[in-house]
Amino acid sequence: AQTVTQSQPEMSVQEAETVTLSCTYDTSESDYYLFWYKQPPSRQMILVIRQEAYKQQNATENRFSVNFQKAAKSFSLKISDSQLGDAAMYFCAYRGIQGAQKLVFGQGTRLTINP
Amino acid sequence: NAGVTQTPKFRVLKTGQSMTLLCAQDMNHEYMYWYRQDPGMGLRLIHYSVGEGTTAKGEVPDGYNVSRLKKQNFLLGLESAAPSQTSVYFCASNVLRTGELFFGEGSRLTVL
Numbered sequence: 001a002q003t004v005t006q007s008q009p010e011m012s013v014q015e016a017e018t019v020t021l022s023c024t025y026d027t028s029e030s031d032y033y034l035f036w037y038k039q040p041p042s043r044q045m046i047l048v049i050r051q052e053a054y055k056q057q058n059a060t061e062n063r064f065s066v067n068f069q070k071a072a073k074s075f076s077l078k079i080s081d082s083q084l085g086d087a088a089m090y091f092c093a094y095r096g097i098q099g100a101q102k103l104v105f106g107q108g109t110r111l112t113i114n115p
Numbered sequence: 116n117a118g119v120t121q122t123p124k125f126r127v128l129k130t131g132q133s134m135t136l137l138c139a140q141d142m143n144h145e146y147m148y149w150y151r152q153d154p155g156m157g158l159r160l161i162h163y164s165v166g167e168g169t170t171a172k173g174e175v176p177d178g179y180n181v182s183r184l185k186k187q188n189f190l191l192g193l194e195s196a197a198p199s200q201t202s203v204y205f206c207a208s209n210v211l212r213t214g215e216l217f218f219g220e221g222s223r224l225t226v227l
Contacts (some may be wrong), residue, residue, distance in 0.1 A: 004157075006157075009155070033214040035215070042220075043203065043220060043221045044218070044220055044221075045205065045207075045218035045221075046179060047216075050214070052213060057144055064149075079129075091157060091158065095214050097214075099213070100146065100163055100165050100171065101146060101159075101209055102148065102160055102163060102173065103148075103158075103207075103216055104160075105150075105157035105158040105159075106157055106159050107155055107156060107157045108155075
């Protein structure tokens, strides 16, 4: 079974600086999707960024980018120019392409932005 | 476009009581999921459905039942609530092409 591990329960960063959240996963599949979801205090789950495993190019969405290392099974999220609105829980998630396409989530990292 | 809607948003139960959480999606998605979120454990899959009339167990199915009588609705039932089922419950539906899950706003359930 696939597993996703986020080893940083909490992280903090100064406003306008850059922070990187770590995620590792375990799978025997060769093709899959990886995601980062953001959960602000409102509790809503918001998709931040998505990466297809067959793509070598790292995904980017404005201030958010990933470092996808397929061989190392690592998928870190970099947030540049951190803003107060970035404060939230961040979840890394894995989804295979076969079967019911269930998302497997990591434990989450709580990100605090210091003004 | 409402997306994924969960009702109720909050509920307090006594041990042994039963209740049903309703999830409705208006995006014509085939796949639907129920997750629970507990501190330090991320989201864990309870049950899921790959189409109308089908359901399957996820990672933590004990104490829950589900039904998918209509494509747009996915119900999660607790027949005899226990304090261990105190949690935040999320429903989601799946865009097959992109793999993205669309989530409801969550339902906070407290079992006393």
